[in-house]
Amino acid sequence: MSSAVLGVPAPALPIDLLRQFDVPGPRYTSYPTADRFAEAFGADDYLQALRERRDASAQAGPLSLYVHIPFCESLCYYCACNKVVTRHRERGRQYLAYLAREIELQAAQLGRGATVSQLHLGGGSPTFLDDQELGELAALLHRSFSFERGGERSIEIDPRTVDAQRLSNLAALGFNRLSFGVQDFDPAVQQAVHRVQPASQVFSLMAAARALGFESINVDLIYGLPRQNDASFERTLAQIRELRPDRIALYAYAHLPERFKPQRRILAEELPDAAGRVRMLARAIDVLTQAGYVYIGMDHFALPDDPLAVAKRHGRLLRDFQGYGTRPDGDLIALGVSAIGRVGATYSQNAKTLDEYYDRLDRGLLPVVRGLALSRDDLLRRAVIMALMCRGRVDFDAMGEALAVDFRHYFATEFAALGPLAACGMVRLSDHDVTVTEQGWFLVRAVAMVFDRYARANRTRFSRVV
Template identity: 65%
Template sequence: MTTVTPELLQRFDVPGPRYTSYPTADRFVEAFGQADYVQALEQRRHGPAAMTLPLSLYVHIPFCESLCYYCACNKIITRHHERSAPYLSYLSREVDLHVQRIGHGVNVSQLHLGGGTPTFFNDGELGGLMGMLRQNFNLVPGGEYSIEIDPRTIDEERLRTLARLGFNRLSFGVQDFDPDVQKAVHRIQPAEQVFSLVAAARRIGFESINVDLIYGLPKQTPESFERTLAQVAELRPDRIALYGYAHLPERFKPQRRIIAIDLPGAGNKVAMLARALAAFEAAGYIYVGMDHFALPNDSLAVAKRQGRLHRNFQGYSTQPDCDLIGLGVSAIGKIGAVYSQNAKTLEEYQDALDHGLLPVARGLAVSRDDLVRRSIIMALMCQGRLHFEAIEIAHLIDFKRAFAAELEVLHGMQAQGLVELSDSGIEVTPMGWFFVRGVAMVFDKYLQADRTRARFSKII
């Protein structure tokens, strides 16, 4: 792995999109509604994608028993588990409305349950959800079926239930093992609990285990985080997602409970990232891209080596770029050249379904220019290389003429050792992989026009 200096990390310590889509979700408009989304679904049903491309499904379960102060997700804090059954009923209505438009039994190769806390549902409710999905879609063998786990809500027997229901991938929210940090963010979960659950998941036979970590949390120091890194190396999950904490209390109300003076300074935050990169390299992990690391034999690392990485609203994926149906409050979907997002409040979500409508609150029909730039950004983010001819043939443009200004900016990045330019294309260097969001940002038309980037997390 290329050595990344704290100085270089500091230079690129700027806000920017994560590019789980292009255009990014903050560009969605309320002028896009249910009728536009229905049209996209019906076009898919009668187009070639219906027969050749499987779907991806995302199900958002918003409920959490307790509040994590760093959280920026759409969630509902409640200990009233009786709220689960009505929500499951509304999810079933939403699925029915989709099946009416796209047909019954469409192949699905990727399913992800996120939240909130998906394991807020009890075993019977999770079984009901999976049964309902299987009645309406064909979950193909060999697909990726994952669920986010709050270690405080699960034991070995529940893990066995998840395996029986068809889940083959788990993602554990760890964030940090340090007790002082856990107390500061209101998420107490002893390391022993996580180690025990991961060992159980391995015995049961889950194909891949991911651990989420966050650096930049209150009470963290480079030294305390290094202890967490050592524990993670000992835990040895198949994948690691390492995120930088973005403190935006004006946007995310729970973060107002974090004491600002407890947050590490910019220098310490960069030092944590530098130590994490070194620790994961020493432990044998492959840097997949952005915040993702994987063991060499994990399918994500294999896909990177083979140039088969893709990217969607769940992050990097080994699955082909396919249409995504988002189910539940605030869920985001992509059908063809259309993005959509459901209503963000439970009341609005339920009201739409009570009236027999899909609960779409906003979205975007992408333009021809968006499609070209999406192809460029995803090629850079996933393969780390771009061939001008491929873009020219696919979109009938003269690349160097259409993107002369962007190429000029990239010449500066070439001088910094982040990219290599040639007559035939762009190559992200091993060093540039750590700053690939910054490279992709060069081609973001909306970001060029809007210099207000405070809405985004830092790119490193």
């Protein structure tokens, strides 16, 4: 197994290799990806999946919960999330009332008291809800589910919406992991994307969070934003090294104004060119690995003693709609507008607009409006893609035995397609296995795409690998 897969900082990544694989591709938080979801899969199909899980409760593992809070006080121009920009605080309370209805409907099908090992609040900005409302949401969840001791309780934080007291209140509610949305520390870049937040504010919040004993703190960064350049991004990286969060998520900005209306406010001429983006990514990899961070995969870094890095070293890394994780692979119950869940061999997504979400709940219906029941081929390919994304290796005989297929025969086309990746040093290929190399690990999406039956014909919908 490669040193990168084992969690050892990797050598510098050649810029030529980054340029070669700067193509659109899925992020593989699921396989098949959400663009394959269809309205032919609806609430009745999801109900059936919930009932099957309930009937097999003795074999079912703990659940994960995701709650989507869509509201933001101001618009960030780069954003491609499902959000509602408003300063009307009463909209949060209305939304909470409808979340209560959905939680009740879900719990009625699952059976009350289903065990939960993970909870994640995302958005939007979950901290749009005030502390009382967040407390009410926590109480709603605890009335319907049974939370494991020591489980993960994470929440995404807009630094502009919290102070030390709010962080203390979140800790009192049981949250033990935070993710701060930083994106970039440069004032000119912040102005260009309409997200101004002084670095001093983030440093102060980080100190407060550490004093309160939060177990893991993540910081989100984005490269490829307007007005970013080599010098400005170098300064941001230096500040991140000083801040030293436990985890770093480094995303490539995907400029798709035809799909995401807020991005139309970004001036295309202010965006760094492809060569500039590649240089920024290469420099970030160098700086962060030299600072002691382990590259987890898919733009994620963690300090060596963080549970994410430990899971990587021991081959226990997993991947779901929230990205990389450490908990056993299992079902994800999604709550709120646009939220995506996974139950058994199905994916489901709630209504994307508040009006439709509210309307379905007013009629006593679960708000699932589309999804997918996975075929056997989907399940086979998902197992291979997730093995590559999480462990960086596929043993053909072991995988074939686990999946009850002749691996070399079933994936003969894909096996041949791995040849060019081996030739350029992305993978090591033998008659028995394929292993992602140190260099290939930074572009593992490109390796996984070899086994993706759908992506070849629909790449333009995805962000770029670099």
